[in-house]
Amino acid sequence: MRITLGVTGGVAAYKAAELVRLLQQDAFIVQVVMTRGAREFITPLTFAALSGQKVITDLFEKSSSGEANLESAIEHIAVAQRTDLLLVAPATADILAKFARGVADDFLTTLYLATTAPVVVAPAMNVNMWNHAATQENIQVLRARGVKIVNPDEGYLACGMTGAGRLAGQQEIVAAVRETLYAQKDLCGQTVLVTAGPTCEDLDPVRYLTNRSSGKMGYAVAEAAARRGARVFLISGPVSLETPAGVERINIRTAEEMQRAVAQKFPGSSIAIFAAAVADYRPTEMQPEKLKRNKEPLTIRLEPTPDILAEAARTKGDRLIVGFAAETQNVAENARKKLASKNADLLVANDVTAEGAGFDHDTNIVTLFSRDGRDLALPKLSKSEVAQRILDEVVRLRALRNVQHSPV
Numbered sequence: 457m458r459i460t461l462g463v464t465g466g467v468a469a470y471k472a473a474e475l476v477r478l479l480q481q482d483a484f485i486v487q488v489v490m491t492r493g494a495r496e497f498i499t500p501l502t503f504a505a506l507s508g509q510k511v512i513t514d515l516f517e518k519s520s521s522g523e524a525n526l527e528s529a530i531e532h533i534a535v536a537q538r539t540d541l542l543l544v545a546p547a548t549a550d551i552l553a554k555f556a557r558g559v560a561d562d563f564l565t566t567l568y569l570a571t572t573a574p575v576v577v578a579p580a581m582n583v584n585m586w587n588h589a590a591t592q593e594n595i596q597v598l599r600a601r602g603v604k605i606v607n608p609d610e611g612y613l614a615c616g617m618t619g620a621g622r623l624a625g626q627q628e629i630v631a632a633v634r635e636t637l638y639a640q641k642d643l644c645g646q647t648v649l650v651t652a653g654p655t656c657e658d659l660d661p662v663r664y665l666t667n668r669s670s671g672k673m674g675y676a677v678a679e680a681a682a683r684r685g686a687r688v689f690l691i692s693g694p695v696s697l698e699t700p701a702g703v704e705r706i707n708i709r710t711a712e713e714m715q716r717a718v719a720q721k722f723p724g725s726s727i728a729i730f731a732a733a734v735a736d737y738r739p740t741e742m743q744p745e746k747l748k749r750n751k752e753p754l755t756i757r758l759e760p761t762p763d764i765l766a767e768a769a770r771t772k773g774d775r776l777i778v779g780f781a782a783e784t785q786n787v788a789e790n791a792r793k794k795l796a797s798k799n800a801d802l803l804v805a806n807d808v809t810a811e812g813a814g815f816d817h818d819t820n821i822v823t824l825f826s827r828d829g830r831d832l833a834l835p836k837l838s839k840s841e842v843a844q845r846i847l848d849e850v851v852r853l854r855a856l857r858n859v860q861h862s863p864v
């Protein structure tokens with residue numbers, strides 16, 4: 457798992473070096489981000505040497521000609537999306553205030569707003585600064601938002617005063633990281649099958665039929681399920697995404713290959729989520745040689761592919777099945793029909809013509825149609841957030857089923 461360690465400008469910044477080592481002992485990959493203040497106390501080189509990773513110090517790194525480098529900013533935002541947890545230690549009064557108010561004026565503050573990963577902060581400062589109403593108010597705001605605060609210890613402070621303000625012990629901070637990462641484990645013991653991405657249906661050795669699916673939606677579901685403790689099999693069409701941590705990926709190309717992979721993994725799964733955009737038709741035969749161009753119109757005969765979801769659902773037993781519906785009109789009506797015809801328990805409908813929804817976007821706008829009649833229309837959210845909401849609904853439906861099946 458990947459931890460991003462934000463180091464801010466306080467005397468305790470040197471203690472973050474030891475934290476890197478401890479986190480690595482727990483097999484975490486540590487990416488260090490330093491604020492300008494932190495660099496007054498300790499150099500990036502120390503953290504680069506310890507973490508084995510380039511330390512991020514600026515949102516826009518300067519190129520050799522002195523110009524701001526946009527690519528570095530984009531790459532850094534990718535770091536935000538990959539991180540499993542953001543830890544800030546030591547956290548100054550200044551960074552707490554910025555996080556609380558949503559100020560984004562450097563890489564760390566931008567990362568805090570950009571990431572959906574859990575956040576842990578370990579403050580360290582002068583006792584009066586810690587006790588000040590402004591700091592305490594900011595702490596309350598962050599706590600209410602779900603940020604885990606590792607309270608500072610009491611003792612002799614670098615400023616010569618005694619009281620609360622010393623950075624908490626490194627072991628205590630690492631324990632808070634572990635506790636936060638493994639807190640929402642409501643899919644522990646479950647095996648989740650996820651399909652994602654497009655399929656490619658070959659016409660001849662160089663041409664194929666496909667669609668615009670990037671795999672982002674399905675990968676977000678797989679990642680979220682793994683974070684929530686499930687064993688995850690991700691059956692993926694050709695996409696250019698990294699496999700999420702802890703996920704077992706099976707690559708396929710065609711609908712037929714996806715069908716075979718699903719048939720293999722479905723029996724051992726308790727939850728199956730079909731986010732892939734499977735081709736509905738494929739050429740009746742693949743031409744062995746490249747089709748030659750001539751002046752006549754070309755007619756290609758297509759045949760339907762197997763409905764992978766519907767076939768799996770025929771033997772679903774007590775497995776919970778989630779289907780997707782990519783619609784361009786009559787979204788609710790078509791989604792309800794698919795929920796019933798495919799024998800799914802939950803259907804995630806997206807209007808793929810809506811701005812910021814559907815194929816290839818980082819966001820999606822979906823409505824969740826459940827078998828128990830609940831319709832949940834969600835606003836535009838990141839695909840990671842949508843994935844969490846789908847899994848919340850899965851957990852709710854499983855709990856409901858257990859209540860219905862338990863003896864009275």
Ligand code: PMT
Binds near residue numbers: 733761
């Ligand atoms: O991958 P992204 O770029 O992030 O885009 C996300 C998405 C738009 C692909 C995703 O949100 C989505 O809508 N996925 C389902 C796309 C689709 O094929 O929808 P459908 O309405 O045609 O199919 C309904 C359901 O049947 C889907 O769960 C699909 O996986 C499944 N199906 C469809 C055809 C088929 N032959 N076999 C199937 O199992």
